[in-house]
Amino acid sequence: MTxxxxxxxxxxxxxQWRELWEAREVVxxxxxxxxxxxxxxxxxxxxxxxxxxLASAGIFSIVFGSVAKLPSGGVPYFLFSFAGMLAWNVFNNxxxxxxxxxxxxxxLVSKVFFPRLLVPLSAVISVLIDFAVAFVMFIVLLFxxxxxxxxxxxxxxxxxxxxxxxxxxIAVAASAITVKYRDVTYLLPWILQILLYATPIAYSLAAVxxxxxxxxxxxxxxxxxxxxxxxxxxxxxPPVWQLVALPVSAIVVFLAGVLVFQRYERGFxxxx
Amino acid sequence: xxxxxxxxxxxxxxxxxxxxxxATNRITDAVINRLRHPLQRPKFDxxxxxxxxxxxxxxxxxxxxxxxxxxxxxxxLKLLTRITAPTSGLxxxxxxxxxxxxxxxxxxxxLTGRENIFLNGSLLGMSQKEIRRxxxxxxxxxxxxxxxxxxxxxxxxxxxxxxAFSVAAHLETEILAIDEVLAVGDAEFQAKSIAxxxxxxxxxxxxxxxxxxxxxVTALCTSAMFLERGRLSYYGSVDGAMEAYRDTFESYQxxxxxxxxxxxxxxxxxxxxxxxxxxxxPVDDIVIEFATFANPRLIGNYFVSCHINDNDGNVxxxxxxxxxxxxxDPDKExxxxxxxxxxxxxxxxxxxxxxxxxSSGVLDIWEAADSFEVLPxxxxxxxxxxxxxxxxxxxxxxxxxxxx
Numbered sequence: 221m222t223x224x225x226x227x228x229x230x231x232x233x234x235x236q237w238r239e240l241w242e243a244r245e246v247v248x249x250x251x252x253x254x255x256x257x258x259x260x261x262x263x264x265x266x267x268x269x270x271x272x273x274l275a276s277a278g279i280f281s282i283v284f285g286s287v288a289k290l291p292s293g294g295v296p297y298f299l300f301s302f303a304g305m306l307a308w309n310v311f312n313n314x315x316x317x318x319x320x321x322x323x324x325x326x327x328l329v330s331k332v333f334f335p336r337l338l339v340p341l342s343a344v345i346s347v348l349i350d351f352a353v354a355f356v357m358f359i360v361l362l363f364x365x366x367x368x369x370x371x372x373x374x375x376x377x378x379x380x381x382x383x384x385x386x387x388x389x390i391a392v393a394a395s396a397i398t399v400k401y402r403d404v405t406y407l408l409p410w411i412l413q414i415l416l417y418a419t420p421i422a423y424s425l426a427a428v429x430x431x432x433x434x435x436x437x438x439x440x441x442x443x444x445x446x447x448x449x450x451x452x453x454x455x456x457x458p459p460v461w462q463l464v465a466l467p468v469s470a471i472v473v474f475l476a477g478v479l480v481f482q483r484y485e486r487g488f489x490x491x492x
Numbered sequence: 493x494x495x496x497x498x499x500x501x502x503x504x505x506x507x508x509x510x511x512x513x514x515a516t517n518r519i520t521d522a523v524i525n526r527l528r529h530p531l532q533r534p535k536f537d538x539x540x541x542x543x544x545x546x547x548x549x550x551x552x553x554x555x556x557x558x559x560x561x562x563x564x565x566x567x568x569l570k571l572l573t574r575i576t577a578p579t580s581g582l583x584x585x586x587x588x589x590x591x592x593x594x595x596x597x598x599x600x601x602x603l604t605g606r607e608n609i610f611l612n613g614s615l616l617g618m619s620q621k622e623i624r625r626x627x628x629x630x631x632x633x634x635x636x637x638x639x640x641x642x643x644x645x646x647x648x649x650x651x652x653x654x655x656a657f658s659v660a661a662h663l664e665t666e667i668l669a670i671d672e673v674l675a676v677g678d679a680e681f682q683a684k685s686i687a688x689x690x691x692x693x694x695x696x697x698x699x700x701x702x703x704x705x706x707x708x709v710t711a712l713c714t715s716a717m718f719l720e721r722g723r724l725s726y727y728g729s730v731d732g733a734m735e736a737y738r739d740t741f742e743s744y745q746x747x748x749x750x751x752x753x754x755x756x757x758x759x760x761x762x763x764x765x766x767x768x769x770x771x772x773x774p775v776d777d778i779v780i781e782f783a784t785f786a787n788p789r790l791i792g793n794y795f796v797s798c799h800i801n802d803n804d805g806n807v808x809x810x811x812x813x814x815x816x817x818x819x820x821d822p823d824k825e826x827x828x829x830x831x832x833x834x835x836x837x838x839x840x841x842x843x844x845x846x847x848x849x850x851s852s853g854v855l856d857i858w859e860a861a862d863s864f865e866v867l868p869x870x871x872x873x874x875x876x877x878x879x880x881x882x883x884x885x886x887x888x889x890x891x892x893x894x895x896x
Contacts, residue, residue, distance in 0.1 A: 223586055224587075225583070225584050226585070227578070228577060228578050228580055243617070246614050256603065257603070331598075332575070332598055332615055333573050334617070401518055401519035403517075486576075
C-alpha cells in the first residue's frame with residue numbers, strides 16, 4: 221500500500237496531477253449538481269440554453285447590424301454575431317461561474333479534503349453543455365442561411381479547448397483571490413463587461429479605425445474571435461503570428477492561473 | 493517504510509494574525525495600502541495552534557482525542573485529514589483518510605437524497621463503483637429509503653444527519669477521522685453508529701475520534717491522547733488520558749482567569765464568577781454569582797449561559813438565560829446571581845462554565861470559572877449500599893406509591 225506523506229507546502233507549490241486525476245469524478249458530480257440545480261425550479265427549464273444565445277445574437281444584430289450598420293464580412297449579421305457569441309459565452313461563463321465557486325462551497329473547502337482545484341474547474345462542465353446546444357443551433361443556422369464554412373469547421377474543438385484553457389486559467393486564479401478579497405466578485409463582471417465591448421464579438425475588425433487597430437490586436441481574445449470566425453464562417457484567415465500566439469498564450473495563462481491558485485490554496489481553510 | 497497507521501513528527505501549525513487591527517478583505521484596500529506604504533511589510537503575531545507534536549498510531553486502534561477548548565483537537569484532525577497544511581513537520585499516513593467533520597457538509601439542500609449520496613460519496617473519496625456497490629447498504633443503514641427521491645431540504649434534521657453519517661460510515665478508507673457526531677441522532681441510531689465504528693477498528697482500520705464529551709471516548713476508544721495548548725501532553729490508555737484531563741483542571745482554571753486568554757470576541761467579558769458554597773449537599777440550591785464589565789458602545793442586549801460539568805467534563809446541565817427571558821444591557825457593569833433549584837447532583841466535584849453571548853455571536857467563554865464539591869451525604873431517607881445510586885448521572889426527588 222502506498223503511504224501518503226504530508227509536508228508543508230513549498231514556495232512553488234505545483235498541483236499533484238495524479239491526485240487531481242484520481243478525483244476526476246468529483247468534477248463530474250459537481251458539474252451534474254450545477255446542471256440539475258440550474259434547471260430544477262425554473263419555469264423555462266432547458267429552453268434557457270436555447271433562448272440565451274439566440275436573444276443576445278439577435279440584440280447584437282439589431283444594434284450593430286441594423287442601427288449602426290457595421291460590416292460583417294459578407295455573412296448575415298445574425299450569423300456573424302452568433303459565431304462570436306459562441307466563443308465569448310464559453311469564456312465569459314467559465315470565468316463568471318468559476319470565480320465565486322470556492323466561496324460558494326466554503327463549507328466543503330473548510331471541512332473535507334479533496335483537490336480544491338476541482339471546484340472552479342468543475343464549472344467547465346455546465347458551460348460545455350451550453351456550448352454543445354448552442355453549437356448544434358449554429359450548424360442549423362448555417363444551413364438556414366446557406367453559408368458553407370468549409371473544412372475548417374472541424375477545427376472547432378481545438379478553439380474550444382483553447383478558450384477553456386484561457387478562461388479557466390483566469391477563473392482559477394480569480395476564485396482563489398476571491399477567498400481572500402471578496403470584492404473581486406464585483407470587480408470581475410465589470411471587467412468582463414468591458415472586454416465584451418473591447419473584443420470584436422458583435423462587430424468585425426474591419427470596422428475598427430486603422431489608428432486603433434494595434435490596441436485591439438494586443439487582446440488575445442481578438443485573436444480567438446478572429447480565428448473562430450475564420451473556422452466557422454469562412455472569414456479570412458488571421459495572421460500566422462496570431463494562430464501561433466493563441467495556443468501558446470492559452471497554455472501560459474492556464475499554468476499561471478494554476479500557480480496563483482496553488483499559492484493561495486494553503487491558506488483556504490484558514491481564511492474562509 | 494513504516495508500518496503504522498499514522499506517524500507524525502514534529503507537527504507544527506502556526507497561524508499568523510495581522511497586528512494592528514483587521515486584515516482587509518478588499519483587494520482595492522490591499523492595493524491602496526501597498527501604494528501608500530510601499531516599503532512597509534505587514535507585521536504578524538504568531539499563534540501556535542499545534543507545536544511540535546509527534547506520535548505513532550498503530551493499525552486497528554480507536555484513538556480518542558480529548559482536551560479543553562482551544563487545545564488544538566480540531567486543528568490536529570484538520571491537519572491529519574489534510575484540510576489545512578502544516579507549517580512544519582511531517583505526517584505519514586498509511587492509507588486514505590476518510591473524514592467526518594461535522595456531518596452533512598457537502599450535502600446540497602436542493603438535491604435529492606440519492607443525488608446527495610453520490611455527490612457526498614465522491615467528495616469523501618469513494619468511486620462511483622464503490623458507491624453503487626454499497627448504495628443499498630447506505631440507504632438501509634440510514635433508514636430513509638422512502639425519501640430517497642425527495643430533496644434533502646425537506647428532510648427533518650434527524651433524517652439529514654442519519655443519511656449523512658451513513659454515507660461517511662460506509663467509506664472504505666483505511667483511516668477514519670470523526671469530529672463529534674454521536675451527539676446527534678436518536679438513541680437507536682447512536683447505538684448503531686457506535687457499533688459501526690467499533691467494527692471499523694476491529695477490521696484493522698484506524699479511527700480517530702475528537703470529542704468534547706469525554707464519556708463517549710471512554711465508551712468507544714482503545715487509546716486516547718490528551719492535548720493541552722497545542723501540545724501532546726499524554727498519549728496512552730483512555731483512563732490515563734482522562735486522568736491527565738482531570739489533573740490539569742486547576743492550572744487550566746488559573747489560566748482562564750486571565751480574560752485575554754479566553755475565547756470569544758472579547759467585546760464584553762465576565763469580571764467575576766463564583767459559586768457561593770464551595771461544598772454543599774446534593775439537595776442544596778446551587779447559587780452562582782457573576783459580574784460583567786461594561787461596554788457602552790456595544791449595541792444590543794446579551795444573555796448568559798451556564799454549564800455545570802462533572803469531573804470528566806460531561807455537561808450535566810445548561811442554564812441559559814434566554815430560557816427565562818433574561819437579557820442584560822451592556823451599558824454598565826452588572827452583577828447577578830444564578831440560582832439552580834431542584835437539581836440533585838451526585839456526590840463529586842463539579843466545574844462551572846459561563847458563556848456571555850449576543851444573538852450575533854459569543855463574547856466570552858469562561859470555562860472552569862469555578863468549581864464546587866458535592867458532599868457524599870445521601871438525600872434519601874434510607875441508607876443503602878452505593879449500588880442504589882451508582883447508575884445514573886444525577887439524583888432525583890422521587891417516590892414510589894402503590895396504586896390500585
